[in-house]
Amino acid sequence: MSAHSAGPPAASAEPWSGETVLAAGALARLAEGTLAMAQAELRKLRHDHLDIVTRSVQPLLWLFIFGTALRHNRALSVGASDYRAYLAPGVMAQAAMFIAIFYGLSVIWERDVGQLQRLLATPLSRSAIVLGKAAGACVRALVQALLLLVVLAATGIGVRWSVDGVIGTLALLVLGTASFACMSMLLASVVKERERFMGIGQLIMMPLFFASSALYPLSLMPGWLHVIARVNPLTYEVQGLRQMLVGVGAHGEVWLDFLVVAGFFAVMLAAATRAYPKAIL
Amino acid sequence: MSDATPALLIDGLVVRFGELEAVGGVSFAVAPGEVFGLLGPNGAGKTTTIRVLTTLLPPTEGRALVAGHDVRSEALAVRASIGYIPQAISVDGALTAWENLDFYGRVTGGGGRGSKKERHARIAEVVETMGLEQLLAGSGTRAGASSSGTRATGASVSRSGRLARTLSGGMLRRLEIASALLNRPQVLFLDEPTVGLDPTARALVWERLQALREQSGTTILVTTHLMEEAERHCDRLAVIDSGRLVEQGEPAELIERHGADSLEDVFTSVTGRTLAPDGSESEEGRLSDVRAQRRTARRLG
Numbered sequence: 001m002s003a004h005s006a007g008p009p010a011a012s013a014e015p016w017s018g019e020t021v022l023a024a025g026a027l028a029r030l031a032e033g034t035l036a037m038a039q040a041e042l043r044k045l046r047h048d049h050l051d052i053v054t055r056s057v058q059p060l061l062w063l064f065i066f067g068t069a070l071r072h073n074r075a076l077s078v079g080a081s082d083y084r085a086y087l088a089p090g091v092m093a094q095a096a097m098f099i100a101i102f103y104g105l106s107v108i109w110e111r112d113v114g115q116l117q118r119l120l121a122t123p124l125s126r127s128a129i130v131l132g133k134a135a136g137a138c139v140r141a142l143v144q145a146l147l148l149l150v151v152l153a154a155t156g157i158g159v160r161w162s163v164d165g166v167i168g169t170l171a172l173l174v175l176g177t178a179s180f181a182c183m184s185m186l187l188a189s190v191v192k193e194r195e196r197f198m199g200i201g202q203l204i205m206m207p208l209f210f211a212s213s214a215l216y217p218l219s220l221m222p223g224w225l226h227v228i229a230r231v232n233p234l235t236y237e238v239q240g241l242r243q244m245l246v247g248v249g250a251h252g253e254v255w256l257d258f259l260v261v262a263g264f265f266a267v268m269l270a271a272a273t274r275a276y277p278k279a280i281l
Numbered sequence: 282m283s284d285a286t287p288a289l290l291i292d293g294l295v296v297r298f299g300e301l302e303a304v305g306g307v308s309f310a311v312a313p314g315e316v317f318g319l320l321g322p323n324g325a326g327k328t329t330t331i332r333v334l335t336t337l338l339p340p341t342e343g344r345a346l347v348a349g350h351d352v353r354s355e356a357l358a359v360r361a362s363i364g365y366i367p368q369a370i371s372v373d374g375a376l377t378a379w380e381n382l383d384f385y386g387r388v389t390g391g392g393g394r395g396s397k398k399e400r401h402a403r404i405a406e407v408v409e410t411m412g413l414e415q416l417l418a419g420s421g422t423r424a425g426a427s428s429s430g431t432r433a434t435g436a437s438v439s440r441s442g443r444l445a446r447t448l449s450g451g452m453l454r455r456l457e458i459a460s461a462l463l464n465r466p467q468v469l470f471l472d473e474p475t476v477g478l479d480p481t482a483r484a485l486v487w488e489r490l491q492a493l494r495e496q497s498g499t500t501i502l503v504t505t506h507l508m509e510e511a512e513r514h515c516d517r518l519a520v521i522d523s524g525r526l527v528e529q530g531e532p533a534e535l536i537e538r539h540g541a542d543s544l545e546d547v548f549t550s551v552t553g554r555t556l557a558p559d560g561s562e563s564e565e566g567r568l569s570d571v572r573a574q575r576r577t578a579r580r581l582g
Contacts, residue, residue: 032396036387044375047444114367118461121335121365122389123357277337 030128037132041139055140056147059095063087063151066215085158086248089169089241090214092148093234096141096173100180101205103137104188105197107276120277127273130185134269137181138174145173160247168244168254175261176237182268189275214238236260288313288348288468288500289334295342296329296524303329305524306343311517313467314498316490318505318515322554326524327504328368331470334502335365348467361389364461368473368504372457374446378416381445382407385460403463410496411459411489416452417442451482455489462493469493471503475510483507487514508545512536518544522552 045052063084071083110116119129149166152159184201191197209215211225212234218226229235240257242248289311296304304326311317319327332338333345336356345352348362372381386400408417445453454474461469474490475483491514493499505511511518512532519529528535528551532544539547549555 032390033388036384040373040376040380040384043380044373047375047377112369114369114371115373117332117335117337117367118365118371118385119388120337121360121363122385123361124388 026125029124030131033124033128034132034135037129038135038139041136045140045143052143052147055095055099056144058098059091059144059148060151062091062094063148063157067091082158085152085246086242087215088148088152088157088159089245090212090238092145092169092173093176093238093241094209094214095144095148096177097180097205097208097234099140099144100134100137100177101184101201102198103133103181104184104201105194107133107185107188108192108194108197111192126276127269130182130269130272130276131178133185134178134181137184138177141173141177142170145170159245165244169241172237172240172244172258172261175258175265176233179233179261179265179268182265182272185272186268186275189272189278208232208234212238213242233261233264286313286349287311287346288315289317289502290346291330291334291343292345293343294330294333294340294345296326296333296338297341303524304333304521307521307524307526308343309519309526309529311500311502313500314494315516316494316501316503316514318503318511318518319521320505320508320511320518320548321521322552325521327521328472329524330521331365331472331502331504334359334468335363335470336360361464362467364458364464364466364469366457366461366469366471366474368476370453370457372445372453372460374444376445377442378413378445378448378452378456379404379442381456382460382463386463389464400463403465407459407462410462410493411455412485413452413455413459416448416456449482450478451485454478454482454486458486458489462499465497466499468500468502471501473504473506475505475507483510490514508543508548512544520548520551527551 067084067087070087107116110119120126124132149159153161183204187200187204188197191200207228211228212232213229214234218229218235221229236257240254240261243254243257287310289309291310292308294304294307295302307326307330309317319330321327329338333340333352334347336352336359339353347359350358350362352359373384376384382404383400386404390396390400390403408414445456448456458469458471458474471490475486478486487510490501494501503515515532517529517531518535520527528547530538535547536542536544539550541547541550
């Protein structure tokens, strides 16, 4: 065995493993872990600008192709002067949900390369890991939403701009994205193959999107679809966003939208935390 | 083995997945500061044993203590006392080397006031320990004395630099091990740490691991397929086959006990299997093992 040429770091002789991290307390570890994962996601985005550009194209296509076509025909009565303004919160929520639902793919990838096992072997609690991963999805959704807001402002689409409205919009978007990211991690814990996950992800995402108020008002839906849309958390997310951003809502009670999405988040977080460690089996 | 309290103690460990018994009554102890090798064919139960010791899997029966903590009842204390490197390359290729170290420093450090300064000091330390100064040299963070009074290493590490996915295989492995040292673990678990590396990179990884052991007294548990590596670097070895411990002892002692010429002959004698020239088994392993090894080799270039 050859000797190590560099001088030994004296500090290594006094192991502190255990005490420091445990003394930090569960809440501090939860906050630090969540922030670390969110920051890592932000750093990845910084290294790959193209990713943000390509991700931002999809909501813009919905807005400027689908939205313009329906606006031109005046096919829908939506309570807003410009259908694109009505549609904007819907595509914002849909694009964020798209990121969140397919975030589970990264869990499968991380399991395959051992990152998941490493994280689970750190003092981070399981809920901190799930929350941290969800925070990573939220970072991507937020960057995408901010770009969409910039485009809305630049094109003069009739959004009701207010500081409260924008902050509330981003807060509800974060809550919704975190919920769907947790749902995705729950799914990834059960479905362990990428190809199968892709199929099931599509199967879940499309009905959630079309059976919600993202594209059209609930009043246009037949009874059975209306019932499904009423239990769809995306409906409440979109309604809340629309109320705060455009001033058009189904009931005008934003607190109810926050409450429903927060409840959905709590359930998904608990379920994902419970199922997540099983992803490595 | 010395009389000191063992760094690792496994007593009658059993792990079952439904009807399948992956580990069937394994017992061994590892002294503090020892490099202990776990050998065995694919599917023998090595990784399952490591997963129990790292709290990723609960034992079905038996007892396992790591750094004096029970894996079942004191899982958090165990996780705070260990470093774990799985077989696949777990460094995030989309982040730079420094960002990877910072990330693991944060998730294993607990946060709190003064934690950033201390974390940066620790990063400088592990960079030095694993010989990564060249990779991280630059004008970024100058890590000085930490708030807890640790010695200033004087190393200067750059936060910018190449993304981890562009690094060579040997550097990736050393970066990965460095990230597992950030909490100054008492026990380091390495699952096939040199798989996919060329002989030079392999030798460098071992050189740094041995230096770490000498400097810090870190206990190292390692699994490997490479008998020559096990013979040269491990103080003691255990051979596991079909979930059962079939032999253990010092390499020279095992060779003598079996009247063999090499550890490879001992392996063949106790498991009834032969090894291919590269150290892999002559019989093919499970599909998941083969895929994992290929994936790792691909990531290592």
